Amino acid sequence: GDSARLLCLPVHPLWQSPITIPGGSRQSPINIQWRDSVYDPHLKPLEIRYDPETCLHMWNNGYCFLVEFEDSTDKSYITGGPLENNYRLKQFHFHWGAINEWGSEHTVDCKVFPAELHLVHWNSCKFASFEEAVMEANGLAVIGVFLKIGAHHSGLQNLVEVLPSIKHKDTLVEFDEFDPSCLLPSCPDYWTYSGSLTTPPLTESVTWIIKKKPIEVDEDQLEMFRMLLFNSFGDEEQRMVDNFRPLQPLMGRTVRSSFS
Numbered sequence: 411g412d413s414a415r416l417l418c419l420p421v422h423p424l425w426q427s428p429i430t431i432p433g434g435s436r437q438s439p440i441n442i443q444w445r446d447s448v449y450d451p452h453l454k455p456l457e458i459r460y461d462p463e464t465c466l467h468m469w470n471n472g473y474c475f476l477v478e479f480e481d482s483t484d485k486s487y488i489t490g491g492p493l494e495n496n497y498r499l500k501q502f503h504f505h506w507g508a509i510n511e512w513g514s515e516h517t518v519d520c521k522v523f524p525a526e527l528h529l530v531h532w533n534s535c536k537f538a539s540f541e542e543a544v545m546e547a548n549g550l551a552v553i554g555v556f557l558k559i560g561a562h563h564s565g566l567q568n569l570v571e572v573l574p575s576i577k578h579k580d581t582l583v584e585f586d587e588f589d590p591s592c593l594l595p596s597c598p599d600y601w602t603y604s605g606s607l608t609t610p611p612l613t614e615s616v617t618w619i620i621k622k623k624p625i626e627v628d629e630d631q632l633e634m635f636r637m638l639l640f641n642s643f644g645d646e647e648q649r650m651v652d653n654f655r656p657l658q659p660l661m662g663r664t665v666r667s668s669f670s
């Protein structure tokens with residue numbers, strides 16, 4: 411970005427922002443070592459309230475595809491779990507691989523999943539906007555859900571059907587009446603730890619809530635993610651795959667579990 415040029419910092423081509431990393435004491439993603447996670451009996455159940463009416467549109471931002479929500483009121487939010495406040499839903503997106511052998515950002519006991527869903531929320535009790543919350547500790551809460559190859563996922567199919575209309579970077583399509591709760595596993599169990607955004611600005615403002623159970627999608631559905639393109643219309647075709655960040659050091663952090 412411009413700030414990088416002013417500071418004469420090298421700019422990473424993929425992310426157009428300085429490649430220096432903040433402090434780097436709580437970066438994401440991480441490997442979750444099940445046996446090192448600490449059961450915390452004080453962790454409450456996560457409360458998830460999503461209103462399908464807040465769903466706005468789906469677009470390709472040149473790194474992934476995301477579904478954005480109307481976040482001017484507390485209609486779609488999460489609270490409870492490790493969270494002290496209400497966190498408003500802003501968007502959800504996925505990370506995936508070129509083949510089913512890899513694709514997720516987090517891993518569990520070094521097991522990689524073919525894809526990972528991120529539901530991004532911001533602390534609407536303490537901050538006035540998402541942009542403000544991005545820069546602050548405890549500003550954001552992201553729910554991570556692993557995807558594995560298995561049964562067809564009827565809820566996901568509503569998204570998959572629309573992907574061809576946002577094949578290229580910076581294309582957008584109206585998308586409404588979608589309730590992302592259908593993308594959550596029924597099992598309430600999760601791990602939680604303090605981390606960061608996994609793409610620039612990599613700010614260390616995220617309370618991560620990683621669901622223990624994956625959801626199942628079928629091969630054709632995941633293959634549709636892989637037909638998206640990183641590039642704008644007219645540029646050389648680059649398939650949108652492997653849009654995940656490498657694992658980051660734990661740096662002494664404790665991962666807590668909501669289950670024993």
Ligand SMILES: C[C@@H](CNC(=O)c1ccc(S(N)(=O)=O)cc1)Cn1ccc2ccccc21
Binds near residue numbers: 540607
């Ligand atoms: C946050 C960026 C946009 N990035 C995100 O919103 C985001 C959300 C979730 C993840 S993940 N994969 O960790 O769930 C990654 C990125 C905009 N932006 C860029 C600079 C910048 C500065 C201030 C405010 C916003 C700013």
Ligand SMILES: [Zn+2]
Binds near residue numbers: 503504608
């Ligand atoms: Zn993400």
